[in-house]
Amino acid sequence: MIDSALRFVLECEKLKGIERRSRPIGLPRRENSAEHSWSLALLAMTLIPAIDPSLDTLHILKMVILHDIVEIDAGDTFCYGDQGNKAEKEQAAAKRIFGMLHESLASEFISLWEEFEQGATPEAKFANAIDRLLPIMQNHANGGGAWPEHGISIDQVLTRNRNIEAVSPELWQHVTALANEAVAAGWLKPAKTVPNL
Known part of the structure; x- marks a missing residue:
C-alpha cells in the first residue's frame, strides 16, 4: 500500500506542469493546476466559517x-471554449490515475472526484462555487488577466459562474x-443588448 501511495504522489507531481489560463496575481506566467488546487484549499478554509460553518x-x-x-491526462480545458469530449477524457484519466492506488483508497478518491463533478452535495456545491470564484478574483486582480486576451463578455462570466449565487448570495x-x-x-466586453423590435 505504501509503494502504490508513493507512486501515485510522484505521478501527481505532473499536475505542476499543467498550465491554466489564469496567472498568479502579479506574475507574468500562467499558474499550474497544482497551484490552483492549493489556492482553492486556502480559499475553502478561509470562506467556510463565513459562508456555512456546518x-x-x-x-x-x-x-x-x-x-x-x-488534468494530468486530460489537460486543462478553457471554460469559455469548446468542451469537446472533456468528460470522457477526464473519466478515463480518473480511472488510470486513481487506479494506481490501493483499492480502498482508489475507491475513496474516485468517489470524491465524482462528487465534485456532480456537484449535488452541499460540500460539492461549495467546492464548485469557489472553483469558479478563484479565476474571477485572479483575472480582476491582474487587470483583466485572460478575459481581454480571449474577448470574454460579462454575460459569459455571469452565466458560467451563476452557481456561486446558490451557495452564497453575498459572494x-x-x-x-x-x-x-x-x-x-x-477588461470584459459589456452585456449584449437586445434591439427593440
Missing part, C-alpha cells in the same frame, strides 16, 4: 485537492461587482 471542511479540502488531478454580489468593474475598466 460544511465538512476536511471533505471539501479533499475534493479541491483531488478535483483537477485528471455573488461580490462577483457581480467585480464583473461590473471589469466592464468599466474595459
